[in-house]
Structures are given as C-alpha cells and as structure tokens.
Amino acid sequence: MSWPPQRIATPRLYLRPLLPYDAEPLFSGLCADAEVTRYLGWRTHSMLAQTRELISYETHRWTRGAAWTWVLCQAEGSEQGNALGLIQLLPQSEFCLRLGFLLRRASWGQGLMQEAATPLIEQALARPGVYRIEAHCDVDNAASARVLEKLGMQLEGRLQRVILHPNIAASPRDAWLYARTREVAT
Ligand SMILES: CC(C)(COP(=O)(O)OP(=O)(O)OC[C@H]1O[C@@H](n2cnc3c(N)ncnc32)[C@H](O)[C@@H]1OP(=O)(O)O)[C@@H](O)C(=O)NCCC(=O)NCCS
Secondary structure, three states: OOOOOOOEEOOOEEEEEOOHHHHHHHHHHHHOOHHHHOOOOOOOOOOHHHHHHHHHHHHHHHHHOOOEEEEEEEOOOOOOOOEEEEEEEEEOOOOEEEEEEEEOHHHOOOOHHHHHHHHHHHHHHOOOOOOEEEEEEEOOOHHHHHHHHHOOOEEEEEEEEEEOOOOOOOOOEEEEEEEEEOOOOO
C-alpha cells in the first residue's frame, strides 16, 4: 500500500488531496464559519485569500511529507465544488501521527467523519514504523470527543493549558488526549 494514499473511497465519500479549486467551497462551508472553526488552532477566515493560502501551505506540506491533508468529497458529486470537509495526519515523531478534522455544518450528525477517518487510521497504522495515532480535542468540544471515541481511540487524560484556540480564548486551553495504537506483542 503506497503512502500517502491519493484516494480513499468509502460508501458515501472519497478522500483526495487539496486542489486550488477547493478554495471557494472550503471558504464558504468551513473556514469562514465561526461554528466550524470554534475549536481550531487558526482564526476564522474573513477573506477567500486566507483559504487559498491554507490550501497552498497544506499542499506544500504534503509535498515535503510534513503533514497530509485530504478533502472529503461526496461519492456521488463532481470533483469540483464538492468539498465537505478536511482531515489531516500530522507526524509528531517517526512513529506517531496526530489526527485533525473538520466538516461543514450542513453535513454534521451523519457519521461522515467517522466514515472518512476509519480507513485512514487503519492505513496509517498499517504502515511500517507507525505505532500511534493521537488527537487533541478541546475539553468543551463534545462532538469531536465523541467521534474520537467512535474511532476506537482511548482517552489518555486531560492535558492542561496545551492548546491554543484563538477563536475562543487568547490563552492556551485544556484538551483531552486520545490515542489509538497498533496492536503488537512487543
Ligand atoms: C467534530 C465533527 C467533525 C464531527 O463530525 P460528524 O460527522 O458530524 O460527527 P457525528 O455525525 O459522528 O456526530 C457527532 C457525535 O457527537 C455527538 N454530539 C454532537 N454534539 C454533542 C454535544 N454538544 N454533546 C454531546 N455529544 C454531542 C453526536 O450525538 C454524535 O454522537 P452519536 O453518533 O453517538 O449520536 C464536526 O462536528 C465538526 O466539523 N466540528 C467542527 C470542527 C472541529 O471541532 N473539529 C475537531 C477539532 S479537534
């Protein structure tokens, strides 16, 4: 199995790398929506140019192997104008990746993020040398915590003052630490 996967198909979705034409749907559906960005590490976008910059930054990180971000698209939709959300794996060390995700509000509550993240986590944990997928989630972000639980991630504890969420506070906030690890004998 090659890494990073260029395409993952699920019953209702497919995942693919970011493309320049994702800027408008990502801006209007995700990046400029204060409800979606509430618990993220960057400020809600006020201009399309910020979303374009994000796409360019993440595309560069993909190329360098510094982080991988996939767009969630509807299985039945066209390639263009069909971005429902984003999911990211960010290397923390040579054996650990951090998971992050966001979905447009109109698609919440249908189990779509679990559907997208499940095969990605499985493929990542099947890579030689990868033993751990972890996620930080704001202690007030109940929907995200629930998705992480449904993904089979274990709650390892509450980290104090560990995460900056500039849309809600200027100082670092507490986060839940979740992780799923490779099942191995040694
Ligand atoms: C987190 C997010 C991706 C969830 O995706 P989703 O596909 O809508 O998730 P689900 O459809 O599985 O629904 C969320 C689950 O959380 C539960 N939930 C939602 N809001 C809740 C709340 N306020 N309190 C308790 N549980 C809540 C739902 O009941 C559901 O659980 P269930 O399937 O057991 O009923 C989506 O809410 C989102 O994009 N949020 C904004 C971005 C974000 O915060 N990302 C995470 C950063 S760590």
